Amino acid sequence: MNNVKKSESSAGKPETKNKHMILGAVLGNNFGSHPAAWRMPHADLGSYTNIDAIVKQARSAERGGMQFLFLPERLFLQGDLSKAPPLFNIDPIITLSAVAQATEKIGLMGTASTSFTEPYLLARQFKALDVISRGRAGWNAVPSYEPVAFANFGKVPPLRENKYERLHEVVQIVQALWGSWGYEAGRPDPNGMFADPAHIRPIDLQGKHVGARGPLPIPPSEQGQPVIMMPASSGYGLQAAGMYANVVVGMPSTIQESRAIRRALQEAAVQAGRDPEEIKFVVFAGFTVGETKRKALDARRALDDRTDIRGPLSHLGAYLGLREEIALPDAPLTAAQLASVRANPQDARSILAVKLAKAGWSPRDILAHGVFEATPTIVGTAEEAADYLQEWFEAGAADGFVTNFDDFHTGIDEFVDRVVPVLRERGLFLDGYEGKTLRDHLSLPEQYGLDPRIANESTGGAL
């Protein structure tokens, strides 16, 4: 286990201690996060169901030394299929199991809801993935909330507190099952025991919603058990992340917001009796990188050109405070228009849009800057992308980033070939993998079984 770095630096201030940023890549429908990515001439139209497409993307991320892939999910069909493919992978853990076979180092993080699958099966599938990938698996544990998701299980959503009651039970039982084949059971001895049954014991946990006797017949992986990721949240969700998460993923818009989330998480970890350093906070960032800013903007415009941008243009006009529809989207705003623009000081996107308008960018170019993306988006040169990541990282806004790309067919390679070398030159990103497991890659402490600090605490009566 590559924990040396952690202990060396653990005396430093939490927000500036990391020497190297963590980089993950979110993968979705194998086309890209832009709704027109599938319409590009270079796109393989079968990518949504073509395992080769995601294997290629995974290998690109691995070539760039990225620490993990992240496959989110939705338990229902989202969006209008006449316009774009579903945004998410067909099935994260099935896909990751195949990707495990086609990669060697990169971490494999997949989402699975705590609301529907029995913990015995969740524990078995993620530990099996961890074992076949030789210690590279991670589980993004999320409670479902959407009524359309519950409808796919013949159910209606529970109250928020009940949702988290089940999450606590599921995560605790899964972790206990993961640890139920003890290290002390030993390795197979051809002249003795295959394993010592004295150290492979039932867990006998029964909650209000779920239960399991155990043990789970899977020995430790190279990293012991999978890493646990959770989404940044508040209230019950923040408390759960403080208790269980090794990694938390968030979507803040600004450095300030990101630092606040990170601080709240660290407090939640302390509340749960854990070292705040044990939680890595990673945030989403989207990229379209080009040789020049103009080329990057044109790459995004090639995508926008394949969608109906009347809606976004009208939205932008309203956002800038313009009274009339934008008639000439390719021309910079006129002096009269510029005189009337107003930014909403509470809205980072609005501030950015106004700034770009004042700098002379045309409405189409403002849109091409990705101002309406759900997460911060960088459209520009490799140096601009690296500047952005460096600023957030050095400000203690995050331990790392989950990169996202408009076009997966080209985006990851562009990032790996252009941005990663700049980050390495600046000493911000490791040159290759130092360890072998996802836990190594994230400098996480060892854990096997249910964290004894949690196991010994009252957990709100969940178990």
Added chain:
Amino acid sequence: MNNVKKSESSAGKPETKNKHMILGAVLGNNFGSHPAAWRMPHADLGSYTNIDAIVKQARSAERGGMQFLFLPERLFLQGDLSKAPPLFNIDPIITLSAVAQATEKIGLMGTASTSFTEPYLLARQFKALDVISRGRAGWNAVPSYEPVAFANFGKVPPLRENKYERLHEVVQIVQALWGSWGYEAGRPDPNGMFADPAHIRPIDLQGKHVGARGPLPIPPSEQGQPVIMMPASSGYGLQAAGMYANVVVGMPSTIQESRAIRRALQEAAVQAGRDPEEIKFVVFAGFTVGETKRKALDARRALDDRTDIRGPLSHLGAYLGLREEIALPDAPLTAAQLASVRANPQDARSILAVKLAKAGWSPRDILAHGVFEATPTIVGTAEEAADYLQEWFEAGAADGFVTNFDDFHTGIDEFVDRVVPVLRERGLFLDGYEGKTLRDHLSLPEQYGLDPRIANESTGGAL
């Protein structure tokens, strides 16, 4: 689809119509079905969790043109780990997803219980495997019954009829979800729609135990949807197999028993309004093959030597009707002993054991013949193995076989290199794959979605 053979021969008698037998390989703990396989000097001690071990076995089976791999499961820890590894794979569908990536033609059949997982997730995982393997997936759908399995889900087993009530609901919902992204939705058109939403519709099925709204956002695979396998059973289980199964797997001891099961299955199919030819019946057969019968017996004895055979010897003595313990296990029975042996005419194993004793085989060699195996076992030359398969196949006892091996590290290669060529010479087994999908390999009819004959019938009020 390779259905030509089927229609050409469908006028013939059901029990002799097939020209070529189906061959599958059951894979378990990656060591072998003999409890001492892991102790052999050539065994990699890490095989239970080493994906490379099963990939090697899968590739051997594919090299031999076998139609499918079959991964059973148990939802609990079975057996004494001090003596042997668990008999079953760590997680069938996770393992098969990795194996999909390392193979190209062979079918991938995995067991998943209908008792615990929600149908939306079963449907999603198996269809995702089907899509990433380009139409090679199969689901062995079984209801769980063991109290120890239910304990791993914090539950107690239901009554038998309720168990099947849930199975009907789960299988019908899974199949309906599989078909919910209609073929008519079309292929992505970069100048038009990604898919036509008019043909991707909710299924809105709600049963007593489970339900789902749908649709499942996964387009058809190369074979449409996964193949469904079920175990040979009676009563409720037989009825369900008649309704849903494309393949049924059984463990009969004799040709007569096997023919009776096959006939009952065909009747159950007719009862369900299906063509009896649509159900392929495959039976287990275990093999240790050697250059000579002596070498094959010695290979098994090398395994037996690594276990305590006092128990089996004592069992054999009682089985043969001997009054005293067997003192000289390596010597043929004496004339006095032979005079007292009696076969139980109702028990095929007993008949075989007595026959072998009378032929002069020593008690250890009788055990090495595999007389106490749960399924028929052939220990001998390639010709003897082929004779056995030919006899069963030509007697209409089965459409094919699920091969099993004492030692997976050597058994599959021995079978592929020695037995398969003999079967091909005799015109009993295809030389390579004619089609691309599991449905092709099994000469199964096309099916997409819930079989309309089932969908339109009353199904005992399950849905």
